Amino acid sequence: xxxxxxxxxxxxxxxxxxxxGVLRHVWSAGEAGLEDGGPIIEGPPLLFEVAxxxxxxxxxxxxxxxxxxxxxxxxxxxxxxxxxxxPRLHDxxxxxxxxxxxxxxxARPWTTSAWISLTIPGEPAEGLPSLxxxxxxxxxxxxxxxxxxxxxxxxxxxxxYIPLREVQIQVADxxxxxxGPLRLFVDVPHVHxxxxxxxxxxxxxxxxxxxx
Numbered sequence: 001x002x003x004x005x006x007x008x009x010x011x012x013x014x015x016x017x018x019x020x021g022v023l024r025h026v027w028s029a030g031e032a033g034l035e036d037g038g039p040i041i042e043g044p045p046l047l048f049e050v051a052x053x054x055x056x057x058x059x060x061x062x063x064x065x066x067x068x069x070x071x072x073x074x075x076x077x078x079x080x081x082x083x084x085x086x087p088r089l090h091d092x093x094x095x096x097x098x099x100x101x102x103x104x105x106x107a108r109p110w111t112t113s114a115w116i117s118l119t120i121p122g123e124p125a126e127g128l129p130s131l132x133x134x135x136x137x138x139x140x141x142x143x144x145x146x147x148x149x150x151x152x153x154x155x156x157x158x159x160x161y162i163p164l165r166e167v168q169i170q171v172a173d174x175x176x177x178x179x180g181p182l183r184l185f186v187d188v189p190h191v192h193x194x195x196x197x198x199x200x201x202x203x204x205x206x207x208x209x210x211x212x
Contacts, residue, residue, distance in 0.1 A: 016059025
């Protein structure tokens with residue numbers, strides 16, 4: 001189910017529903033653009049929330065990249081695999097940022113300062129991560145996390161969303177709190193033109209509820 005609030009935050013129940021909604025957002029409102037990897041369809045900035053995220057999501061299992069989903073899900077069960085962003089979260093210039101967030105929220109649960117950056121001033125543009133910042137806050141006795149992306153290829157965005165949920169749950173567990181929805185902001189959501197045919201096939205198979 002998708003709900004659009006007055007403040008323009010779009011909300012979905014599941015990761016699969018969010019994936020289709022974001023794809024449809026880019027497909028319907030996107031314009032021709034260019035990215036380092038080649039021509040893209042570039043959509044307007046997007047802010048959205050997802051309530052439930054799982055590798056077992058039926059939409060992802062049916063229409064996602066099965067091989068990548070299986071590989072990522074298997075990797076997450078191995079303690080040696082820490083994930084792409086682990087160094088920037090836990091050892092950015094010697095700082096464990098996740099531990100800092102937990103300590104801050106434990107001491108000041110009302111704070112809005114539990115915000116960490118994944119970028120390093122002056123680093124080469126080629127090394128700049130797509131995920132640039134994470135914000136954590138406690139509201140309604142739940143841990144809310146917001147992930148900020150400077151840009152994202154949303155064709156396979158779910159491969160990032162589910163690991164981010166795991167980060168949120170890790171912090172929530174350390175604080176003894178349940179995790180609320182995962183909120184994401186993507187400044188430049190896009191689809192590579194090379195993937196346009198595959199995206200069109202998925203959206204055709206899963207039309208919008210109000211489509212004729």
